[in-house]
Amino acid sequence: MESGVVTSLLWGSVQSLITPSFLVIILLGVIAGIIFGILPGFGAAQALALLFPFTYSMDGIQVVIFMLAAYSAAEYGGSIPAILIRTPGTPSAAITTIEAYPLAQRGFPRKTLRISLTAGLIGGVLSTAAFIAAGPLLAWIGLRFGPSEMFAVGVFGLSIISSFLGGSVLNGFLSTAVGLWLATIGNSDFGGMRFTFDWSYLYDGIPLLVVIIGILAMPEAFRLICSSTMGEGADETQAAHLPRKWNAKDRLSWLEFKRLLPSFLRGSVVGTAIGIMPGAGGTVASIVSYNEERRWSKRGHLFGSGVEEGVAGPEAANNAVVAGALVPTLALGIPGSASAAVLLGVMIGKGVVPGPLLFHDQPGFVMQVFIGLIIINLVLYGVGWMGTNVFAWVTRLPNSILGPVVMILILIGTYSYRTEFMDVVIALGFGVVGYILEKIKFPTLPMLLAFVMQPIMEENLLRALSLYNDIFSVMSRPLTAVILLLAVSSAVWGYLRSRQKSPDAAATL
Numbered sequence: 001m002e003s004g005v006v007t008s009l010l011w012g013s014v015q016s017l018i019t020p021s022f023l024v025i026i027l028l029g030v031i032a033g034i035i036f037g038i039l040p041g042f043g044a045a046q047a048l049a050l051l052f053p054f055t056y057s058m059d060g061i062q063v064v065i066f067m068l069a070a071y072s073a074a075e076y077g078g079s080i081p082a083i084l085i086r087t088p089g090t091p092s093a094a095i096t097t098i099e100a101y102p103l104a105q106r107g108f109p110r111k112t113l114r115i116s117l118t119a120g121l122i123g124g125v126l127s128t129a130a131f132i133a134a135g136p137l138l139a140w141i142g143l144r145f146g147p148s149e150m151f152a153v154g155v156f157g158l159s160i161i162s163s164f165l166g167g168s169v170l171n172g173f174l175s176t177a178v179g180l181w182l183a184t185i186g187n188s189d190f191g192g193m194r195f196t197f198d199w200s201y202l203y204d205g206i207p208l209l210v211v212i213i214g215i216l217a218m219p220e221a222f223r224l225i226c227s228s229t230m231g232e233g234a235d236e237t238q239a240a241h242l243p244r245k246w247n248a249k250d251r252l253s254w255l256e257f258k259r260l261l262p263s264f265l266r267g268s269v270v271g272t273a274i275g276i277m278p279g280a281g282g283t284v285a286s287i288v289s290y291n292e293e294r295r296w297s298k299r300g301h302l303f304g305s306g307v308e309e310g311v312a313g314p315e316a317a318n319n320a321v322v323a324g325a326l327v328p329t330l331a332l333g334i335p336g337s338a339s340a341a342v343l344l345g346v347m348i349g350k351g352v353v354p355g356p357l358l359f360h361d362q363p364g365f366v367m368q369v370f371i372g373l374i375i376i377n378l379v380l381y382g383v384g385w386m387g388t389n390v391f392a393w394v395t396r397l398p399n400s401i402l403g404p405v406v407m408i409l410i411l412i413g414t415y416s417y418r419t420e421f422m423d424v425v426i427a428l429g430f431g432v433v434g435y436i437l438e439k440i441k442f443p444t445l446p447m448l449l450a451f452v453m454q455p456i457m458e459e460n461l462l463r464a465l466s467l468y469n470d471i472f473s474v475m476s477r478p479l480t481a482v483i484l485l486l487a488v489s490s491a492v493w494g495y496l497r498s499r500q501k502s503p504d505a506a507a508t509l
Contacts, residue, residue, distance in 0.1 A: 009364055010132070013371040017065070023379070025062055026372070029069025030380050034387070036070070037077020039224075039406070044074035045338035049216040050406070052209055052346065053413035060350035061365060065372040067346055071339050072124060072322050072376050076384060079116045079315060084109060093318070095286040099303065099310030106306055107250060110388055114252045115260065115308055116315045117384040122264040123316035124377035127272040127323035132370045134327075147463035148474045150333070150355050152483035154457035157334035159487035161449050163494025172494070175443050179450025182206060184458075201422050208345045208452065210414065210423050214430020215448045216338065217410050222435045224403030256308070263293055263309045267316030274317070275324015289317035323373055330354050330366060333456055338445050345452045353456065 016022070029051075036047035048067055055063045078093035083100040096116065104112045145153070158180075162172035185195045186205030196202040267289045274285040293313035294303045303310050326343075328334040333354040335341035347354055352365065359366055414427045434444050464474045475484065 009367040010371065012364065013368045017368060017372050017375055022062070022065060022372075023375075025058070025066045026069045026376055026379050027383070029066040030073040030376065030383050033070035033073025034077035034080075034380075034383065037074035038080050044071050044078075045342060046217045046220045047071075047074045048339055048342040048346075049212045050410055050413060052212055052342065053416055055346065060347065060352050061368050061372075063346050063350055064343065064352075064369055065376070067343050068322070068369070068373055069376045069379070071343070072120075072319065072373070073380050073383075074339075075319055075322060076117065076120045076380060079120075079318075080113065083112050083116065093286075095290045095314045096311060096318075098290070099305075099307050102304070102306030103308065103311065104306075110250045111252050112311060113388050114385065115311050117381060118252065118257065119264050119267060119312045119315035120319035120384075121377050121381045123268040123271050123318070123320035124322060124380075125374055126265070126268040127275065127320035128370050128373045128377075130272055131323055131327055132367070145355065145357060145479075146477075147460040147467065148477050148480045149483065150357075150460040151457050151464055151474070152480045152487070153332050153334065153355070154453050154460070156483050156487040156490065157328075157332065157453060158446075158450055159490040159494075160334070161446050163491055163497075169491070169495045169498045171443055172446050173491075175446040176450040179447035180454050182211065182447070183451045183454035206426065207418070207423060208349060210427045211430060211448065211451050212342055212345060213410060213414055214427040215434045215444050216342070217406075218427060218431025219435040219438055219444075221403060221407040221410055222431060224406060227403070260308055260312045262296075263312035264316045266292055266296065267313035267318075268320045270313075271317035271320025272324050275321035276327050285317040285321045286314040289313040319377075323370070326369065326373075330358055330369070333453065335449055335452070338448070341445075341449045341452050348452070348455065355456070 032051060033044070033047055036050065037044065047070055051067065051070055055066060058066060075093075079096050079100070082093040082097040083104050100112050100116065158176055162176040163169055181195075183205070185202055186193065187203060188194050193203065270289045270292060271285045274288060290310060290313060293309045297303070297307065297309045299307050299309070325335070325340040329340040329344050331354075333344065335344050344354060352358070352362070410427070411424055414424050415421065437444050461474070465471065468474050468477075475481065
């Protein structure tokens with residue numbers, strides 16, 4: 001792709017995204033994402049699942065921009081209760097708690113919040129810029145992929161997901177198999193009906209929205225309700241004091257910004273690199289970044305007592321993961337995280353098929369996504385800077401209020417999607433099953449990702465068979481064979497890794 005074409009796409013994307021309608025969509029997504037991110041345990045994936053039903057009237061790029069705004073804001077929002085009340089709103093914010101809460105308790109809550117906010121802005125913008133620069137290369141690679149290669153990429157993605165997101169490899173593959181089976185219900189691309197049991201509701205398959213809400217959002221609502229009614233998981237915390245008037249020292253000064261700039265940059269690099277890896281996510285990026293900051297810092301011996309570098313690095317890494325997770329999602333159709341899986345489902349629902357060809361066939365759409373992510377980070381910075389005191393109030397809402405409110409929003413959103421009462425019933429059923437599976441430590445994320453990816457795999461397999469006549473010819477194509485071998489290697493590696501982690505358990509098999 002020539003530089004002039006890239007410049008034209010970039011300028012056109014900026015012009016289309018700074019319109020009032022898009023800015024309103026971004027602002028609403030940012031506010032919603034922050035609020036859901038603040039809720040303890042209610043992470044970015046659950047936030048996107050809950051917001052999904054309210055996007056059906058938007059077109060493809062509007063939905064993606066709105067969901068990306070909520071995704072980025074939820075990652076930042078999860079740091080707010082971690083800083084103020086030592087309760088991470090998202091799993092990836094758990095590392096932030098180590099340094100941020102002691103720093104806030106020493107009388108610097110605003111400073112801590114704004115270090116987190118600034119880190120998020122730098123991490124998000126730098127990682128996005130890196131992938132804009134890599135766009136032409138990804139477009140060139142996309143030309144080498146046909147339907148058989150796309151099917152193989154799907155198999156490779158499910159192999160990675162099953163091996164590394166399921167706790168044990170057996171549970172991961174079992175969960176993936178259930179997700180694939182659920183996705184086959186209904187009308188088949190190969191002809192005929194599958195597993196409908198003559199129930200008209202299932203003729204078109206189980207709606208993606210119902211599965212996403214049932215597996216991701218509904219169990220969290222049940223958890224909030226149970227924790228308020230049965231005392232399950234209760235945790236007494238003390239909020240950091242937020243004085244009404246500014247303390248001269250409770251601010252992020254220019255000198256401190258310059259001192260923390262290397263931490264911001266290191267965290268951005270770590271988050272960008274780890275975000276590309278399917279399944280790694282913000283939690284892994286935050287842990288790696290925190291260890292790096294402790295190793296590089298001259299005050300490494302003070303870590304644990306409230307060191308600013310221990311906030312700056314992990315928070316930059318946490319937010320850089322958002323752009324990183326988009327690369328396998330857009331370029332390969334392999335979600336880099338649970339949130340990216342929801343985003344993948346949204347795009348498929350709007351007729352956008354992710355994969356290597358996307359960068360070649362729809363470069364304008366891809367450029368709009370990444371430019372939109374930069375604008376989202378700028379809007380998030382402004383909202384976060386002004387909303388410090390409001391955020392502190394939201395963190396104090398009890399679960400007895402949050403649980404019913406979240407459940408009501410889920411039920412309204414599910415019903416309003418198609419005004420179909422059975423959608424609500426099925427979502428509740430999935431929610432109960434998902435809640436039970438989480439209690440017994442059975443992974444549900446591979447199930448969801450398999451459900452999202454199965455239609456893409458089936459469509460590409462059907463196209464490949466129509467081109468090459470038989471399955472052997474499809475599988476023996478050189479690039480397809482290499483990708484399938486990588487899938488087998490991933491499964492074997494995951495199995496050996498699980499045996500090394502639990503040798504006693506393996507010895508009993």
